[in-house]
Amino acid sequence: MxxxxxxxxxxxxxxxxxxxxxxxxxxxxxxxRDLPWRATRDPYHILVSELMLQQTQVSRVMEFYPRFLERFPTLEVLAAARETHVVAAWEGLGYYARARNLHKLSRAVVREGAAAWGDPPSNGRATLPPDAESLRRLPGVGPYTAGAVSSFAFERRAALxxxxxxxxxxxxxxxxxxxxxxxxxxxxxxxxxxxxxxxxxxxxxxxxxxxxxxxxxxxxxxxxxxxxxxxxxxxxxxxxx
DNA sequence: AATGCGGGGGG
DNA sequence: CCCCCAGCATT
Structure with missing residues (x-):
């Protein structure tokens, strides 16, 4: 073709x-524009930004993104937190299912991530899968967000x-x-x-x-x-x- | 295919 | 005062 x-x-x-x-x-x-999520390739940070940006304007996300990551800097920290605390950090952003999905996602990835997409054993840090197909199966991740994480975090040649x-x-x-x-x-x-x-x-x-x-x-x-x-x-x- | 989900800002 | 906003899950 x-x-x-x-x-x-x-x-x-x-x-x-x-x-x-x-x-x-x-x-x-x-x-x-100089936006904070464009200065990182951390898959978890990118994912948080993309979830926050769903149907939500950049200016609004700027008020929450840095504070949220300060509170929950890694997937492991997020997975260890209570759902109510995660939702509380999301308070004011709206669409709270995003926060619940993110929390659920973190626990799934920390628990079975490596087995599911063959992570290198590495340092025991939980990671997200790099391909849009695998990302798409995570809760709260649709076609757009899957492509965005694959492209923006892993620099894969993915459409969004x-x-x-x-x-x-x-x-x-x-x-x-x-x-x-x-x-x-x-x-x-x-x-x-x-x-x-x-x-x-x-x-x-x-x-x-x-x-x-x-x-x-x-x-x-x-x-x-x-x-x-x-x-x-x-x-x-x-x-x- | 249609609907619910939040809340703020712009024309 | 609507319409729109880095969508997705559910029905």
């Missing part, structure tokens, strides 16, 4: 895909689609698709995968950049096309919106 051929979606030529990624990542290197990426991809490549329609999700994932660079390292930047551009430039209510690096290849822009 040639690059750019996506399941039922309009074919995107390789040159366009290349230009898309190159411009996107160049923009990110100059415009990215959140609300930002879905909006950006549809606007640039497939304005007929609706990110909110379940049926279109498959095709949006396929297009997103087709845009990924070759290596895991570059994919880390690429994925961060997709979300950052969606969060800062190609937002839900305002399209800042005047400062968008993808303007010239964007189908929505070409249609004069």
């Amino acid at each position: 040639p690059a750019g051929r996506t399941h039922g979606a309009p074919r995107i030529d390789g040159e366009t895909l290349l230009a898309f990624g190159t411009r996107l990542r160049a923009w990110y290197r100059r415009n990215a 689609v959140d609300t930002n990426v879905a909006r950006l991809i549809t606007r640039v490549f497939a304005p007929r698709l609706d990110a909110r329609r379940a049926r279109d999700q498959k095709r949006i994932w396929a297009i997103t995968e087709a845009t990924l660079p070759r290596t895991g390292k570059a994919t880390w930047v690429h994925n961060q950049a997709l979300m950052e551009l969606g969060a800062l430039v190609c937002t839900a209510r305002v399209k800042r096309c005047g400062v968008c690096p993808l303007r010239r290849l964007c189908k929505t822009y070409q249609r004069r919106m």
Whole structure:
């Protein structure tokens, strides 16, 4: 299957895909916000940030993330804590099932993690699996979070689609698709995968950049096309919106 | 496929 | 005052 051929979606030529990624990542290197979870590769820390960020804005998570990790710095510490204490540290963030799932997850991983995904015996530290497929089986971890942890913590070449990426991809490549329609999700994932660079390292930047551009430039209510690096290849822009 | 889950901020 | 926000589990 040639690059750019996506399941039922309009074919995107390789040159366009290349230009898309190159411009996107160049923009990110100059415009990215300095966020704490971008300065670490600790899988547990990344996981906490991703769970907190589910349906929750960055500015809100910033108020909780450092404090939570100070209180529960490792999977082992979290697993040893009582659930009520974990939920208490989550108080104010909302969607408290995330906290309960995180706690449950920590106990599962500490107890049987190494056996489940063949961790190197190493120093007895519990770790998360690096592949999206295994991550996906953990409680509270869906398709997005699995891809995010695989890419951002382990620098694997994994795709991820959140609300930002879905909006950006549809606007640039497939304005007929609706990110909110379940049926279109498959095709949006396929297009997103087709845009990924070759290596895991570059994919880390690429994925961060997709979300950052969606969060800062190609937002839900305002399209800042005047400062968008993808303007010239964007189908929505070409249609004069 | 549809719904519940929290709470705050922006247009 | 709605709509939206680095979604997921359940039905």
